Amino acid sequence: MNTADNVVQMRSIFKSFNGVSVLKDVGFDVRKGEVHALAGGNGAGKSTLMKILQGVYQADAGEILIGGKQASITSIHDAKAAGIGMVFQEFSLVPSLTVAQNICLAAEPLGRGGLIDDRAAVRRATEVFAEMEVDVDPSAEVSRLGTAYWQLTEIAKALSQNAQVLIMDEPTASLARHECEALFELIDRLKRRGISIIYISHRMDEVYRLADRITILRDGQHLLTKALSDVTPEQIVEGIVGKKVEGDLSYRARNEVSHEVEPLLEVRGLNAGPRVRNVSFALRPGEILGLAGLMGSGRTELARALFGIDKLDSGQVLIRGKAVSLSSPQQAINAGVALIPEDRRAQGLVLEHSVQDNLLLPLLGQIRRGGLLDGSKAKALSTSLIKRFAVKVAHPHRPVRLLSGGNQQKVVIAKWLGTDPDILILDEPTAGVDIGTKSEILDMIRELASAGKAVIVISSEYPELLAVSDRVLVLKDGSIIRDIPRSGIADEEYLQLAVQGV
Amino acid sequence: MSKTNTIASRDTGVSRTLGTILKELDWRRYVIYIGFVVVFLFFAVLLRDQGFLSPNNLLNIFRQTATITVIAVGMTYVIACAEIDLSVGSVAGLSSVCTAMALSQWGLVPGILAGLAVGLVVGSINGALVSLLGIPSFLVTLGMLGIAVGVAQWITASAPQPILNDTFNTLFGSGNFGPIPGLVVWSAIFVAIGAVVLNRTRFGRQVLATGGNRNAADFTGINTKRIKFQVLLISGMVASVAGMLYAGRLQSGRFQWGAGDELSAIAAVILGGTSLFGGFGSIVGTLFGALLIGLINNGLILAGLDSSQQQVVRGVIIILAVALARKK
Numbered sequence A: 001m002n003t004a005d006n007v008v009q010m011r012s013i014f015k016s017f018n019g020v021s022v023l024k025d026v027g028f029d030v031r032k033g034e035v036h037a038l039a040g041g042n043g044a045g046k047s048t049l050m051k052i053l054q055g056v057y058q059a060d061a062g063e064i065l066i067g068g069k070q071a072s073i074t075s076i077h078d079a080k081a082a083g084i085g086m087v088f089q090e091f092s093l094v095p096s097l098t099v100a101q102n103i104c105l106a107a108e109p110l111g112r113g114g115l116i117d118d119r120a121a122v123r124r125a126t127e128v129f130a131e132m133e134v135d136v137d138p139s140a141e142v143s144r145l146g147t148a149y150w151q152l153t154e155i156a157k158a159l160s161q162n163a164q165v166l167i168m169d170e171p172t173a174s175l176a177r178h179e180c181e182a183l184f185e186l187i188d189r190l191k192r193r194g195i196s197i198i199y200i201s202h203r204m205d206e207v208y209r210l211a212d213r214i215t216i217l218r219d220g221q222h223l224l225t226k227a228l229s230d231v232t233p234e235q236i237v238e239g240i241v242g243k244k245v246e247g248d249l250s251y252r253a254r255n256e257v258s259h260e261v262e263p264l265l266e267v268r269g270l271n272a273g274p275r276v277r278n279v280s281f282a283l284r285p286g287e288i289l290g291l292a293g294l295m296g297s298g299r300t301e302l303a304r305a306l307f308g309i310d311k312l313d314s315g316q317v318l319i320r321g322k323a324v325s326l327s328s329p330q331q332a333i334n335a336g337v338a339l340i341p342e343d344r345r346a347q348g349l350v351l352e353h354s355v356q357d358n359l360l361l362p363l364l365g366q367i368r369r370g371g372l373l374d375g376s377k378a379k380a381l382s383t384s385l386i387k388r389f390a391v392k393v394a395h396p397h398r399p400v401r402l403l404s405g406g407n408q409q410k411v412v413i414a415k416w417l418g419t420d421p422d423i424l425i426l427d428e429p430t431a432g433v434d435i436g437t438k439s440e441i442l443d444m445i446r447e448l449a450s451a452g453k454a455v456i457v458i459s460s461e462y463p464e465l466l467a468v469s470d471r472v473l474v475l476k477d478g479s480i481i482r483d484i485p486r487s488g489i490a491d492e493e494y495l496q497l498a499v500q501g502v
Numbered sequence B: 001m002s003k004t005n006t007i008a009s010r011d012t013g014v015s016r017t018l019g020t021i022l023k024e025l026d027w028r029r030y031v032i033y034i035g036f037v038v039v040f041l042f043f044a045v046l047l048r049d050q051g052f053l054s055p056n057n058l059l060n061i062f063r064q065t066a067t068i069t070v071i072a073v074g075m076t077y078v079i080a081c082a083e084i085d086l087s088v089g090s091v092a093g094l095s096s097v098c099t100a101m102a103l104s105q106w107g108l109v110p111g112i113l114a115g116l117a118v119g120l121v122v123g124s125i126n127g128a129l130v131s132l133l134g135i136p137s138f139l140v141t142l143g144m145l146g147i148a149v150g151v152a153q154w155i156t157a158s159a160p161q162p163i164l165n166d167t168f169n170t171l172f173g174s175g176n177f178g179p180i181p182g183l184v185v186w187s188a189i190f191v192a193i194g195a196v197v198l199n200r201t202r203f204g205r206q207v208l209a210t211g212g213n214r215n216a217a218d219f220t221g222i223n224t225k226r227i228k229f230q231v232l233l234i235s236g237m238v239a240s241v242a243g244m245l246y247a248g249r250l251q252s253g254r255f256q257w258g259a260g261d262e263l264s265a266i267a268a269v270i271l272g273g274t275s276l277f278g279g280f281g282s283i284v285g286t287l288f289g290a291l292l293i294g295l296i297n298n299g300l301i302l303a304g305l306d307s308s309q310q311q312v313v314r315g316v317i318i319i320l321a322v323a324l325a326r327k328k
């Protein structure tokens, strides 16, 4: 192996936060023009390693070589100068500026008199997009564009700063299917131009589609680096999870839910805004209902309406046969409904508050004694939730922001299951969650249904949807176009065609 | 959950030694207390001949900061909820005036009710405009600052309204409870209730959650509109009580009472460690923030600085303290 090919080399990286060791003697290297997948369970240290490469954190020990030469990267600025660009998970764009202005931010082309030459900025943006072979209007205001375009703008921004290495941390998390495909094609093109890509994702199909090599971290330690052709999928999964995982993504038929049973939830002719149109369905206790559809098909909006966040324009919701009014989340909660929202950072958590405070927020009524909150009850309840859902947390009193993505998601789920709802709506429950945890979450969903709860699952990942749903509703433009029992769905392809409305 | 046991065993057990605990101890959170002690010792040494340490002077510091403390307790809720209330100073002024006028017309109880009514009305209007119409509290309360002081000046034709009711004056600020000045008792009560409600009740948690991430709070079933309304109502009510404390101490109602207090109160809250961006609040911190400001004012006067110099030094100390307390 010729080390000169390595554009980036990280050697014996150590990092700990407040005495908790997060990276232990990790080595990592990237060759020119390769896609290098970085895999590992939640909290394994992937993001931390990349943040070190990116100058956000400094390693406690270890060295970084860029193009074979020792480099000291102490700030994002240093990293940029060394040719390392990052496509941030939380986008780093200014929404009120145009695409071109964002791309040239902090490196604006100056015209006569030292004033910014906006036309030159647009030209430069156009050039970068032409190089990427994508079609984005450089003069559009970023806030008007969808997430896919945000991401393209992010990538263009990094490329315009001459990035040789691009770090992508779960880039497809918020993309629709066809957008993912477009991103993959872009990655292929970038690769051909000799740009190296570090690709972090929990989705194995993506890793297979893209990566040349894979590095697996486990609990902060380097486990293996191999060419993808040299490892089997089972080895990868086992490496990430630390044990064999049985086929948890396969559907196990559960007891048929009898149609005699009174529905727990019944929705009649529901209209709410432009994205929920004349929706009717019934959900029986013990049933798991999958919602499939393209992005913008109204799945999330339907969930929001059922949880009392969006106003209903018309229609009726019955719970246990009784009409209920769901005009606020409080009412929905009282009626036994819980929603695990799609965006955990924006909607699920108060990031700066502690894990314990977040867990207890919907449960404050349960930990009161004589009108005041009881510290020991609070501690007992949060400890039991942390245990029950196996949240990996060093200290429940530290901000939830410090947890890895997957553990944050577990906190959101734990927080809601603590309220013991009858009807549980999960919007993309496994986004950003590692495969081990994913099968735990899917198992949890199955168990809840077996315990007689009614569950609605929204997911853009068809294998996952097919793994748990007893019935799938396909939505398009806010209306239900198909209602298919699980037994009527042969495979993923069938569902995909149904979703496209073919 | 059948699988949880095996999964839980994957967790890394983390044992924390005393050393790491000490290292984790975030001294920045205690800057206000350290600052308070340092400034106190500094004046105690520098001004020992000017009688800084005399019991009378120390009580004076408490007395002079009482109204700011009371206002700042309400302000802590507003700021922890990621809002601001600029109208508190003029609400205090209007309340003092209304109390004085109602007292001389109808007697003690109507007087007190009139003062509280000012806070109720102004606080409700602030709260309704912010939570129902979604107008930023900065703008709403900035407008209300002008309106309240204008009304107070108008209905009194700018004349002070003397208060001759001794019961009122004794109760609200002029009198003592045993050896302790009434004003000290008042601020102690507000601090105690404020701290317990913020830290130990459901309402307090919901205020912090709303300030920390309104969206997530909404999704958790917290009625964040109501919370925003309530904190502004509380702030208005508390400011109106502060207005009555001015009235009792100075035995008159006057539209200038409380002028500029909003800035001192905000400074006290921020010095006390409450985040200007919401989500965190410390009432005890606020108390010390207010006391620190009072301490500085008192010390600088004893040191013989004129008011222009006082303002400069006070500004420098406040910036310094906030700079030290900020997170990296």
Ligand SMILES: Nc1ncnc2c1ncn2[C@@H]1O[C@H](COP(=O)(O)OP(=O)(O)OP(=O)(O)O)[C@@H](O)[C@H]1O
Pocket: A017, A018, A022, A040, A041, A042, A043, A044, A045, A046, A047, A048, A049, A402, A403, A404, A405, A406, A407, A432, A434
């Ligand atoms: N700033 C920080 N302070 C304290 N602990 C931190 C900090 N950042 C990360 N951690 C901890 O370091 C560990 C590794 O986190 P990291 O975000 O790197 O994991 P990850 O591999 O990216 O996981 P995920 O797949 O869930 O995103 C976690 O246990 C996390 O709680």
Ligand SMILES: [Mg+2]
Pocket: A046, A047, A048, A169, A404, A405
């Ligand atoms: Mg991560």
